[in-house]
Amino acid sequence: MKTRNLLPISAILIALPAFAISEVTWKQHTIEAADPVNHLAGADGIRVGDANGDGLPDLVTGWEEGQRIRIYLNPGPENVRDPWEKITVGKVKSAEDAVFADLDGDGRLDVVSATEGKSRTMYVHWAPNNGDYNNEEEWKTEAFPTAKGNNWWMFTEPCDVDNDGDIDFIAGSKNTGAGITLFLNPGGKGARTLKDWTVKKVSDAGWIMTIRVVEQDGKRILVFTDRKGDRSGIYFAPILSEAPWIGEPVRIGAAGEEVMFLDLAHLDDDKKLDVAVAIRPRTIRFYYQPENPFQEWEDSAELDLLPETFGQAKAVRVGLLDDDNIPDFAITCEHANGEKVGALWSNIFSEYTAVSNSTGIKYDRIELTDLDADGDLDLITCEERAGLGVIWFENPLK
Numbered sequence: 001m002k003t004r005n006l007l008p009i010s011a012i013l014i015a016l017p018a019f020a021i022s023e024v025t026w027k028q029h030t031i032e033a034a035d036p037v038n039h040l041a042g043a044d045g046i047r048v049g050d051a052n053g054d055g056l057p058d059l060v061t062g063w064e065e066g067q068r069i070r071i072y073l074n075p076g077p078e079n080v081r082d083p084w085e086k087i088t089v090g091k092v093k094s095a096e097d098a099v100f101a102d103l104d105g106d107g108r109l110d111v112v113s114a115t116e117g118k119s120r121t122m123y124v125h126w127a128p129n130n131g132d133y134n135n136e137e138e139w140k141t142e143a144f145p146t147a148k149g150n151n152w153w154m155f156t157e158p159c160d161v162d163n164d165g166d167i168d169f170i171a172g173s174k175n176t177g178a179g180i181t182l183f184l185n186p187g188g189k190g191a192r193t194l195k196d197w198t199v200k201k202v203s204d205a206g207w208i209m210t211i212r213v214v215e216q217d218g219k220r221i222l223v224f225t226d227r228k229g230d231r232s233g234i235y236f237a238p239i240l241s242e243a244p245w246i247g248e249p250v251r252i253g254a255a256g257e258e259v260m261f262l263d264l265a266h267l268d269d270d271k272k273l274d275v276a277v278a279i280r281p282r283t284i285r286f287y288y289q290p291e292n293p294f295q296e297w298e299d300s301a302e303l304d305l306l307p308e309t310f311g312q313a314k315a316v317r318v319g320l321l322d323d324d325n326i327p328d329f330a331i332t333c334e335h336a337n338g339e340k341v342g343a344l345w346s347n348i349f350s351e352y353t354a355v356s357n358s359t360g361i362k363y364d365r366i367e368l369t370d371l372d373a374d375g376d377l378d379l380i381t382c383e384e385r386a387g388l389g390v391i392w393f394e395n396p397l398k
Contacts, residue, residue, distance in 0.1 A: 026343075026355045026379070026393040029081045031059065031072050034387035041065040043382040043389045045364050049100030051109050052133055057369050059084075061382055061390055062095025062113055069098045069113050069125055072390060073134070077373035081394075087134055090125040090141035093117065101158035101167050104191040108133060112169060114153035122147035122156070122171060122183070126192065144183070146199045151177060157211040159220075161245050166191065170246075172208025172224060179205045180224060180237075182246060202246045206231055210261045210365070213239065216273055221293065222246055225259040225277065232256055234277060236293050252297045253287045254279060261315035261365050267327060276329060278313035282306040284329060284346075303329070303346060310344060310352065311336030311361075319368040319377045321345055322397055330355070330379050332363035343381065343393060355393050361385035374398045 034041045042065035051058040056074035063070065068091055072084040094117030100109040108127040115121050121143045128138035147153070151173035161168040166185040173179060184198035185191050206229025214221050220239035226232050233256070237249035258280040267274040272289040275297075279285055285302040306313055311333030321328040328347045336342030342363040343356035356363075362385040368377040376397040382390055 024354045024357050025396040027396075028356065028388075029392050029394060030388070031084045031390040031392065032070070032086055033389040034066075036387070039066060040068065040389075041387070042384050043364075044095060044384055045097050046367055046380055046382050046390060047097075047099040048367050048369065048380070049109055051100060057367075057371070058100075059367075059380065059390065060089075060098045060100055060111055062092075062098040062115075064095050064384070067091050067093050067095070069095055069111055069123075071111065074371070077371070080371045085134070087139075088136050089127075089139040090123060092121070092123055092141065093119040096153065097155050099156050099158060099169075101169060103167055103185060104129070105166060105188065112156050112158065114156050114171060116152040116154065116174070120149050120152055122153055124194065142194055144194050144197065144199070146195070146197070147171070147181070147183070151175075151179075151181070154208050155211050157213055159213040159239075161239060162243075163241070170202075170211055170213070170222065172205065172211050174205070174207035174228070178207065179203050180208065180211070180222075180246075180249070184245075200244070202244075203235075203237070203249050204231065205229075209259065212262070212264060214264055214273055216293075222249070223262070223264060223275075224249070225254075225262050227258055227260065230256075232259060234259055234262065234275060234287070238294065250294045250296075252293070252295070253300060254285070257283075260313060263317045265318035265327060267318070276316050276318050278316045278331065280314075281312040282310075283313060284316055284331060303348070303352075306331075306333070306344075307352065309339075309341060311340050311342045311363075314363060315365045315381075317366040317368050317379075321368075321377055321395060322347075324349075330366050330368060332366055332381055334362040336361050336363070342383070343379065345379075355379060359386060360388050 044064040059072040071087040094115045097114040106129040111125040113123045126140040131138040158169045166187040180202040186196045207227040209225045212223045222237040233251040233254045235249040238247040260278040262277040264273040275287040282305040287297045288299040312335045315332045333342045342360045360383040364382045367380040376395040379393040
């Protein structure tokens with residue numbers, strides 16, 4: 001584990017050399033590609049959960065232009081390089097996010113989706129509670145009536161916010177009237193009566209990119225990024241033990257910058273969660289948590305700017321991708337047009353290394369999981385513009 005005295009990173013890294021695309025050693029595997037013939041396009045974001053209870057990481061995504069919400073069932077390490085079994089759990093327009101959550105407490109993962117454009121609705125796709133989970137006909141899609149047509153919904157984070165044993169969720173939106181909104185579950189059988197959910201706006205925003213809920217020192221913290229407007233930046237807010245449940249958000253860094261997806265990890269040796277964030281156009285920055293997390297974080301460092309051979313920074317995830325025990329940074333990009341590369345990785349001592357070749361234009365958020373059970377972390381993502389769809393890259397370490 002690196003310590004803070006190894007930083008600032010800018011003093012360690014020099015200008016990064018160009019590389020040949022032929023040096024790429026991460027193999028790309030397709031879970032499902034776009035299918036123009038059947039109007040399947042625009043895979044937008046990937047989330048992980050064990051949908052069928054077999055202990056393997058399954059995936060869910062929304063196909064924004066394809067008007068489908070799909071689950072992908074992990075076939076196991078021996079067959080994980082082949083296309084996965086898919087379940088269309090709902091058909092909604094302009095899906096921007098989809099995530100697993102057992103909202104009715106029946107032990108089966110439902111799916112919550114968020115839509116923008118003309119749809120502007122939060123949906124729940126109810127899993128069949130007594131039938132065949134894989135049977136698309138038994139899934140039921142419903143819209144939250146108080147979240148229909150009034151916001152461009154962008155991202156959702158399930159969490160039992162009020163500690164009553166039922167899964168609530170926090171959703172973020174963009175454009176006019178945007179903000180962070182809390183959806184409180186009435187619990188039990190009442191969860192399926194969507195008009196009975198309590199929906200409350202927590203904070204204004206410009207364009208919410210990502211939301212995380214983390215626990216530290218026995219306390220829970222809401223973390224989110226706001227991409228646009230005079231409120232743009234990275235925010236922390238305490239999750240409270242009583243109503244209103246979420247405290248006032250505090251901007252901890254990146255004020256006025258176009259912040260994209262972030263990750264939280266231990267980047268130094270003080271046992272507090274630090275922040276790694278992608279900032280457009282070409283910055284990967286780290287913020288080190290102070291003693292009081294609900295204040296501006298002044299201590300930060302960053303990798304050298306992404307070279308022009310890559311696209312613009314979209315997402316970052318922290319994990320051990322090689323065997324040197326130093327935190328590594330998996331990165332995806334958008335605007336990776338032409339010969340530019342859209343997926344890569346680095347750490348504070350290494351140059352940027354390509355994960356993908358030059359195919360793909362607009363990559364999205366990242367999950368790091370050992371899909372092939374060989375002992376190293378693989379990279380799962382979506383590609384939205386060139387038709388690659390839902391894909392994963394096999395770590396060549398082992």
